[in-house]
Amino acid sequence: MVIDYITKVNKAISNSMVVVEKEDIFDLLIEIANVFQNEIPEIQSSILLRNGTETRDANTVVGLLKLYLANNNIEYKEDDEENREIKRFWASFILWFETELINLDLLKDKYLRWDNWDGGTWYLELDYDYEFKLYRGIGYPDSLKNNMGDMSDIKNFIEIAYKYWIKNDGKSHYDFTVEINERLKIFKLPYRLQNGILLKQGYKSTYGIDKILNYRMFERKIRFSEDMINSNELMEKKSALDFLIDALQYLISTQEGNRNSQYSQLALSVNKDTNSKVYAVVKNELNELMKLSNEYFDIRHNDYLNGAKQQREALNDSQFVEYLYNRAYALLYLLRLKQCNQDGQECEVIGI
Template identity: 65%
Template structure:
């Protein structure tokens, strides 16, 4: 237990928190790494080595972790004050910093640079003869959102609150309705959007007109909807929740992805063996081959994990064999199981078209 914080040390901690806030506010995510933030958190970790011994081990100190490390350091300093009965009364760290900066950059580009790139339908453009002539964007955002979404242009976009769900909706509407419907125009628009995602270190990419969360590495996009209510919606929910820092949301993500996999399995036949056989054949039709065997075994393993080993999708304390289901309390292991199930489900979704074509 450290000594009680005196007024001098309290001032020092408050000064460091303000320095973190300033560094975050001035953070330029277009730079590959931000040495200022790394140097500051490293300095703080050294200064409070004895008072907050867990701080150093909580920092990643690698490319892309600048804001995460700053937030961790700030939170642990505030907790150190709280442990001594001192309430930190300074301002909160701004939320969704990268999302806000992305939107600020994107909408500025969209309204000033995009009109002259010959990517937008001309009905959304006006020619201004002033000063040599230039194209001016003529989009009525309220009209367009009412037309295609049944809602007014969101306040979150007007005020830039960093609501990524609305940013996503805007980009997807632009791709589908406002950009010229040609492969070349869609490609150039996609490149511009994805370059900005990279600049602001957001884990998303625009692919075939849909903004998807990065994580699963593939060059093969999913281009079909099997069943939105019973299948696709669950996958979307899981993709949103698995990146949460909250343990229960991660567990819910795992529940949803296993639920989606179970649904796909259930559509393939009456018996479990027949279902596994049909899905394995969709990937490789050589029943004597290793690919077929691997897929079938993996399906069996994933269902064992969810039905027998762990508390996935089930509230029952015991499994069918009256054995105790093990609780999942390790976020990293939950992510491992999720990614394992997600990879299998992604492969089966890619091959689902092949099944239909043979029928």
């Protein structure tokens, strides 16, 4: 039932991109909130049901439903989950590029053809296959022809367009860049066109994580958070932070002993010398992050007061939420790297 509702909400979000039927979406969200009022009471308190909050409310409900599945060890794999938004972006972008861009006076004249028929119309005259062979040494990719969601090929297309097809002046490049970045935001893709190069935003590291500790209880939450933190909506950013702190709490819970002992074991995974500054920094950061989430701010908790009967402060600053997210993400990334490097640690290869 949960997976069926996720599918229905995703379909409603997709349909709303063409014609926004907010009443239909809100009716569905209210139904879900009522059905799961005992199992997931956070749904009722998280949706606003106001004009303009349709997509935000729908994404929040999907996130909470996915978290419920993860917490109950139920695997959920959405069709084309990783590249669904990329496909939507490309479908939208290429339609704009081949129809709207022609009239914006941004393309070089040699790529346009004027037809005097019926009052005159400009047409795009770009041989994609020829251009890709000329500038990349390969034919026009099948992934772009068939919209397969390959971001590396989309990156090539946009960068070729910026450098060779768009007029070589500051205003044209600026207007093209603004349009690309706005579309990337709409589809919540963590990329940004800057000086003609499509850059991926997010955590920077030369070390990749190719193994997982626990997909259902741990990695899924991190992946959900990575998608939601790029939203422009404050509530989705807060949900991303909740997911991430949940994942960190799970990792802590896998260690033996009391809370201090658990922090020590994780710090030891980074540096075996308890007298080292590295060990002290990691242990202290674990303690600080848990204090921030359990005592200072409304992270992971709906309670108005913390354990000391002090008021938790609401997080209303999106930039500060991102700061807390990136701070926790950096520590969790380090711990994930170290956990799978330990002898005897059971880690699975990603994709299994």
